[in-house]
Amino acid sequence: MAASSLRSDPRLVYLILLLVVTVPVLTHAVISVPITPTTRALYDFIQNLPPNSLVVESFDYATSVVPELHPQAIVVTQHIFLRPLKVLFVAQDPNGPPLADAVLDTINKGNKSYGVDYANLGYIPNTATLIGMPSNIAQFLPLDTRGNPTASLPIIKEFPAAKDAALVITFDDDGSALYSYLQYWQGSFNIAVAVGATATVAPGFMPFYSSGQLVGILISIRGAAEYESLLNQQYNCCLGISGASSAMVALSASHLLIVAMVVFGNAAYFISRRTSKREK
Amino acid sequence: MNPIDLIGVWVGVFITLMVLSFLYKENPFFRLTEYVFIGLAAGYAFAASLRLFIDQALNPIFVNGNLTFIVPVILGSLFYAQFTKKYSSLYRLPLSLAIGYGLGVTIWSVFATFFVKQVIATMIPLFTGDALTTFDNVVLVAGTILSLSYFILHREQKGVWGGFTKIGKYFILATLGAVFGSTVLGRMAIIIQRVQFLVGDPAFPWRALGMGTATEGAYAPIGVVAFLAVFGYYLYRERNKTPKAEPASKATKA
Amino acid sequence: MSSDKKKMTRGELGLQVIIFSLGFFYAIVYYVAVPGTVNLQAVSDQLLAYLTAVLTAAFAIGVINLTRVHVNNIKRKRATWRYSVILIICLFAMAIFSMIASPFALDPRATVIPAGVIAFSTPIWEFLYYKILVNINSTIFSLLAFFIASAAYRAFKARSLESTILLVAGLLVILGQAPVVDLVWPGFGAIRDWILAFPNTAGQRGILIGAALGILVFSVRRLFRYPWGD
Numbered sequence: 001m002a003a004s005s006l007r008s009d010p011r012l013v014y015l016i017l018l019l020v021v022t023v024p025v026l027t028h029a030v031i032s033v034p035i036t037p038t039t040r041a042l043y044d045f046i047q048n049l050p051p052n053s054l055v056v057e058s059f060d061y062a063t064s065v066v067p068e069l070h071p072q073a074i075v076v077t078q079h080i081f082l083r084p085l086k087v088l089f090v091a092q093d094p095n096g097p098p099l100a101d102a103v104l105d106t107i108n109k110g111n112k113s114y115g116v117d118y119a120n121l122g123y124i125p126n127t128a129t130l131i132g133m134p135s136n137i138a139q140f141l142p143l144d145t146r147g148n149p150t151a152s153l154p155i156i157k158e159f160p161a162a163k164d165a166a167l168v169i170t171f172d173d174d175g176s177a178l179y180s181y182l183q184y185w186q187g188s189f190n191i192a193v194a195v196g197a198t199a200t201v202a203p204g205f206m207p208f209y210s211s212g213q214l215v216g217i218l219i220s221i222r223g224a225a226e227y228e229s230l231l232n233q234q235y236n237c238c239l240g241i242s243g244a245s246s247a248m249v250a251l252s253a254s255h256l257l258i259v260a261m262v263v264f265g266n267a268a269y270f271i272s273r274r275t276s277k278r279e280k
Numbered sequence: 281m282n283p284i285d286l287i288g289v290w291v292g293v294f295i296t297l298m299v300l301s302f303l304y305k306e307n308p309f310f311r312l313t314e315y316v317f318i319g320l321a322a323g324y325a326f327a328a329s330l331r332l333f334i335d336q337a338l339n340p341i342f343v344n345g346n347l348t349f350i351v352p353v354i355l356g357s358l359f360y361a362q363f364t365k366k367y368s369s370l371y372r373l374p375l376s377l378a379i380g381y382g383l384g385v386t387i388w389s390v391f392a393t394f395f396v397k398q399v400i401a402t403m404i405p406l407f408t409g410d411a412l413t414t415f416d417n418v419v420l421v422a423g424t425i426l427s428l429s430y431f432i433l434h435r436e437q438k439g440v441w442g443g444f445t446k447i448g449k450y451f452i453l454a455t456l457g458a459v460f461g462s463t464v465l466g467r468m469a470i471i472i473q474r475v476q477f478l479v480g481d482p483a484f485p486w487r488a489l490g491m492g493t494a495t496e497g498a499y500a501p502i503g504v505v506a507f508l509a510v511f512g513y514y515l516y517r518e519r520n521k522t523p524k525a526e527p528a529s530k531a532t533k534a
Numbered sequence: 535m536s537s538d539k540k541k542m543t544r545g546e547l548g549l550q551v552i553i554f555s556l557g558f559f560y561a562i563v564y565y566v567a568v569p570g571t572v573n574l575q576a577v578s579d580q581l582l583a584y585l586t587a588v589l590t591a592a593f594a595i596g597v598i599n600l601t602r603v604h605v606n607n608i609k610r611k612r613a614t615w616r617y618s619v620i621l622i623i624c625l626f627a628m629a630i631f632s633m634i635a636s637p638f639a640l641d642p643r644a645t646v647i648p649a650g651v652i653a654f655s656t657p658i659w660e661f662l663y664y665k666i667l668v669n670i671n672s673t674i675f676s677l678l679a680f681f682i683a684s685a686a687y688r689a690f691k692a693r694s695l696e697s698t699i700l701l702v703a704g705l706l707v708i709l710g711q712a713p714v715v716d717l718v719w720p721g722f723g724a725i726r727d728w729i730l731a732f733p734n735t736a737g738q739r740g741i742l743i744g745a746a747l748g749i750l751v752f753s754v755r756r757l758f759r760y761p762w763g764d
Contacts, residue, residue: 010684014303017683021468021475028483033713034723037731063671067473068466070488094328097637098490098663106488122637125332126589127385128582135579140586142335147642183389188564199466203458206730207739210420211401213393219462221469222711246483247472252714254468254679259708261686262701269691284657288665295666299673303680311617317670319621320662322600323628324636329593331638337587352584356591363598372549374588380553381585383753384560390753394746398739416732423736424743431744448740450699455737457700458729461707467679474676477669490664 013261020257024250030240031248032229038209039226042194042216045167046076047234051084053166054159058124059089059096060170060177065198069171070099071224071242072196076169078107078238079231081118086155088165089120090141092130092177097122097145106241115153120145131184134163134191163189167215171196175204182213196223221247285492286499292491293503296474301511309511423451478504556581557757600625628662635659703729 049055057077061069080087089100100120112118121137122145124130132140137160138151150156159165168191172178178195185191192215197205199220208214218227224244231238239245298309337356340349355377361370402424404417426448429441437445476484477491480500486493542550563578604618612618633640634647635655641647692698709715710726 010688011304013684013687014680017471017680018475021472022479025472025475025479025481028481031713031717034716034720036723036727063668064675065466065470066489066668066672067470067676070485074485074488094325094638101637102488102490106485120637123328123332125329125336126586128381128586128589129336131385132579132582135575139579139583142339145637145642147639179393183393184385187389187392199462199464199469200459203455203462203730203734204738206735207398207401207742210731210735210739211397213397219711220465221473222465222713225713240483242488243473243476243483243485246481247469247476248713250472250475251465251468252712254472255464255708255712256715258464258468258683258686259705261683262690262705265687265690266692266701269693284661288661291661292665292669295669296673299670299677302677311614312620313670315614315617315621316624316666317674318600319624320628320667321671322597323625323630324632324663324667326593326597326625326629327632327636328638329590329596330633331640333590333593334640336583336590340583340587349584349587352587353591356588359592359595360598362595369545373552374591376549376552377556377585377588379756380556381560382557383553383757384557386749386753387557387561387757388564390746390749394742395750398743398746402739416728419732420736423733424739427737427740428744430740449696451733451737451740453696453699454703454729454733455741457703458707458734460700461704461711461726462730464682464704464708465711467676467682470672471676471679474673489668490660 017254017257020253021250024253025247027249028246029249030245031252033222033225033245033248035226035230036219036223038217038219039223040216040230041209042076042169042218043079043227043230045192045194045215046079046083046085049083049085049166053085054155054164055080055085055087056162056165056168057087057089057100058168058170058172058177058181059091059100060093061096061099061173061198062093063095063099065173066099068198068220069173069196070103071221071244072218072227073099073103073171074106074242075224075227075231075238075244076196076218077103078241079227081107081109081112082231082235082237086159087118088137088155088159088162089118090133091123092170092180093173094123101145114146115148116155119150119153119155121150127180127184130180133161134185134189135161137162163191165191167192167194169194169196173198173201175201178205178208182208186213194218222251281495282492285496289491289496289500290503290506293478293500294507296478297504297507297511300474307514309514423448427451427455554757557753561757597625597629628659628667631655631659631662636663703733 046055057073057080059073077087089097089104091097091100097120104118104120109118121141122143124133124141129140138149138156141150144150144153162168162185168181168185170177170181170193172195178193178197181191181193186193194214194216195205196218197220199222202217202219205214205217209217218224221244224242225248228239228242228245295313298313301307302310337349337353340346341353355374358370358374361367402421404421406414406417406421408414408417426444428448430437430445430448430452432445435441473484475481477497478500480494480498482494482497484491484494484497486497491497559581560578563574566574601622604621607618608615608622632638635652636659639652641652644652690697690701690704692701706722707726707729710722710724710729712722716723
């Protein structure tokens with residue numbers, strides 16, 4: 001009877017899912033998260049970068065996947081600001097620049113100042129600009145998001161070409177930005193590349209991690225929660241800055257619900273198959 | 281507490297629930313959000329594109345005095361010829377430039393990134409001292425070769441060759457299963473954050489997503505109750521809608 | 535191979551020459567350096583800058599198309615014409631406020647647009663973007679979570695060996711990525727990591743290499759032949 005109810009009206013399933021997710025959120029339970037190897041690899045890479053290295057963060061996701069990638073951007077940016085590193089923010093998605101500004105508003109910037117230690121250079125409009133940036137940033141991105149001439153920024157005077165970057169990390173929702181960085185920046189200039197990926201596309205990036213083309217992968221909101229754990233272990237801070245850790249109990253509950261649905265559905269299927277065979 | 285942010289939270293709650301109301305049934309609230317979304321997204325994309333055009337094409341002419349950029353601007357304006365009847369085929373000219381450039385760059389970049397490096401990464405020692413590593417390497421190498429063999433379609437997949445391609449198919453299915461499993465994580469992450477927003481959870485990144493602070497966010501459930509009242513009233517009206525009366529001519533014919 | 539190839543017109547031949555010239559140049563500039571004569575990289579960079587100017591000129595195509603379709607809806611009073619009115623209003627309002635107050639503002643330093651106008655427009659833009667656009671976008675994607683849950687019960691059946699493999703791989707990954715389950719028995723996490731690192735990587739790599747070969751072949755064919763020929 002339960003099986004036929006679920007089959008006839010999917011809204012019952014929707015309601016069960018909503019309840020399964022809402023109850024853990026209301027209880028505010030937090031659990032520790034085991035660290036996956038790809039997250040650990042990225043964390044160690046950033047932790048071991050020489051002082052005064054340049055990191056390029058590329059915001060390449062639409063607002064639809066903000067819940068998955070924005071927490072990643074927050075924790076990685078916070079890590080970079082906790083270390084003596086410089087960072088440039090760019091974006092291959094038009095929604096990227098305001099999201100980068102939102103990350104900057106959230107994190108603790110310490111005593112780092114805009115233009116000297118970090119800058120938001122805005123949207124990369126097309127492949128032509130992307131290919132040109134490793135040679136000359138200011139020629140291809142003449143203004144930052146605040147209207148300042150890029151060439152006048154101290155960080156650009158120190159790093160006039162993107163090929164001087166020690167790492168480019170792209171928060172990518174469909175792989176197009178990652179592939180362009182792998183093809184044009186790593187292919188020609190051997191710049192290290194990492195990715196913060198949505199869960200849907202992360203399995204597709206594993207061959208690049210296996211081949212050494214990627215130094216690390218963050219997978220969805222769980223990757224952000226793992227990174228928060230690592231920051232907390234090292235710097236005794238940052239647990240909860242992105243909201244990822246507090247979603248882990250609800251995440252577990254929803255996953256167990258899916259497994260239960262699959263098992264229940266298959267059990268009902270096999271039982272009905274056996275019943276119809278007996279009737280024959 | 282910022283009253284604008286508070287109103288923004290309630291508007292956000294209403295918008296969220298208007299979209300989620302589609303799960304109950306198709307309704308005008310959901311359809312409204314569809315059209316609003318397309319309008320806002322297109323308007324924002326237009327502003328972004330215009331700014332880029334000014335930075336990349338007009339500034340070199342009017343700010344840097346480089347008049348050679350006039351030719352590319354004229355060529356680019358041919359894209360708009362598609363809206364005319366007589367000169368519509370002229371848009372193919374700038375399109376050809378983009379295609380030619382794209383093909384040329386693809387040839388060297390795809391070759392290096394997707395082909396050479398991936399093939400090199402597959403050339404790993406099969407038999408190492410450690411049994412587990414040997415097993416892993418055999419799975420990786422054999423799996424790559426066998427999955428690739430599944431896409432060789434000019435030869436019929438039967439006999440011994442068919443056996444190889446079948447194993448390749450199983451590797452691809454395992455891949456698709458992993459992608460499905462991973463997709464569940466992604467989708468659940470999104471709905472969890474939406475629920476965090478609706479219940480006013482302090483763990484929701486209010487500032488990062490431009491929704492004020494947790495102080496205003498704590499009042500989000502009021503918006504939820506208000507929407508449920510409005511939607512409930514809509515459903516009540518729909519259920520009690522009287523059917524339209526038949527036209528008089530049909531009634532007399534009957 | 536077909537015996538009656540379609541003949542190119544003069545215009546099509548001209549376009550094909552453009553495609554071939556530009557494509558061939560960019561294909562070889564990565565591999566070729568001619569010392570002491572022309573700096574090919576500098577030529578390539580300058581051409582890139584010109585090409586960017588060409589491509590960005592198409593900024594208004596989407597808005598023009600959208601406006602035409604929906605103004606047509608309104609003129610002909612189609613069933614959804616009222617929604618089209620709302621769309622047009624949202625489109626132009628967002629465009630105007632984005633041009634004044636977004637990160638893509640045309641005059642962020644207030645040299646032409648009065649600073650007061652920018653100050654007035656900024657909270658409106660932020661409201662439209664963060665309170666409305668971001669919320670709609672995220673929530674539309676979250677609908678998929680519900681459909682996955684429903685499909686998990688109704689559609690994912692182990693009817694054959696193939697579907698069983700897919701289902702088992704999927705379930706093991708799902709169990710491994712649920713932190714609570716991973717804490718109860720770390721083996722699930724290890725299994726998930728192994729599946730992603732080895733069978734998944736093998737399958738993905740096979741697909742990648744196959745796709746790369748296909749793209750290469752298509753690109754070379756397209757450089758030398760017109761698409762509607764043989």
